[in-house]
Amino acid sequence: MDLFIENILSNYSYTALFGVSFGYFIFLYFFVGFLFSTICKFLERKQKLSKIVNVNVPKPQILFEIKHSFKSIIVFGFSIIPIIYLIRIDVVTLLPNTWLNVLIGIVALTLWNEVHFYVVHRILHHRFMMKHVHYIHHKSRIPTVFSVYSFHWLEAFLLSTVPLTIVPFIPFSIVVIFIYPLVSILLNFAGHCNYRFGNGKGIDIQLFGTHHNEHHSRGRKNYGFSLHILDKLFSKHNK
Numbered sequence: 001m002d003l004f005i006e007n008i009l010s011n012y013s014y015t016a017l018f019g020v021s022f023g024y025f026i027f028l029y030f031f032v033g034f035l036f037s038t039i040c041k042f043l044e045r046k047q048k049l050s051k052i053v054n055v056n057v058p059k060p061q062i063l064f065e066i067k068h069s070f071k072s073i074i075v076f077g078f079s080i081i082p083i084i085y086l087i088r089i090d091v092v093t094l095l096p097n098t099w100l101n102v103l104i105g106i107v108a109l110t111l112w113n114e115v116h117f118y119v120v121h122r123i124l125h126h127r128f129m130m131k132h133v134h135y136i137h138h139k140s141r142i143p144t145v146f147s148v149y150s151f152h153w154l155e156a157f158l159l160s161t162v163p164l165t166i167v168p169f170i171p172f173s174i175v176v177i178f179i180y181p182l183v184s185i186l187l188n189f190a191g192h193c194n195y196r197f198g199n200g201k202g203i204d205i206q207l208f209g210t211h212h213n214e215h216h217s218r219g220r221k222n223y224g225f226s227l228h229i230l231d232k233l234f235s236k237h238n239k
Contacts, residue, residue: 005097005174005175005178008020008084009087009088009174014081017080017081017084018077018078018081019077021076021077021081022073022074022076024181025073025076025149025181026073028181028182028185029069029073029148029149029185032182032185032186033145033146033148033185033189036186037145037189040193043195049196050195050196051194051195052194052196053142053194061139061140061144062144064139064150065140065144065146065147066146066150068136068151069146069147069150069151071151071153071156072149072153072155072156075153075156076149076156076160078160079163079164082164083164086167087174092168093171094171094172094173094174095171095172096173097173101172102176102179105172105175105176105180106176108166108170108172109163109166109172109176109183110180110187112165112166113162116161116162116165117159118223120159122223124155124158132152133152133154134152134155136150136152137150137155142194143191143192143193143194144192144193144194145189145193148185148189148191162180162184190226191226
């Protein structure tokens, strides 16, 4: 795997990098999304999960979500290019791909994503941004796995800058940068799948997105990604 990634870093053109990144996000959205949804339905039949809102989402909403998600994936496809460029001009330092570096990097990026998402999400709920940009995502009042990337192109761009806003300052293993979109979308699926994880109390639902599901239906509060820490810290402003 190291040789494959090294080949990408050193030899791929920026057009090819876009193609690899675009294909990766297509795979995450459709294949991993289908797998995640199938597992959720299986666990629901086994009474291990329960729906938050027990209604069937209409087909036009699903088609709307897929249409806008495809546009977002085009934007996401470009997100790897500035990172590879910074690596090639030695602005970004890479750590060895050890298990420890990968684990620490995944945890660090997950925590940074919480901060980044919270800040961007609060900006998106400003009146102007809500009216002209973020309204697309909130068309999914009952979210589905297909709504995870259903964004206006500007929102997709803002959310795609998670690694770019930290890798110039903190070194990561390149494997972390490649793997993190998978970690992120799994948390995203959990936050949009309309299933309750756990018994509805405590950290179990906070880690798996029930709060974000409720954010879609209410349109306010619960601005965090998968954790609920920043919402609690800034509770007076979360209205």
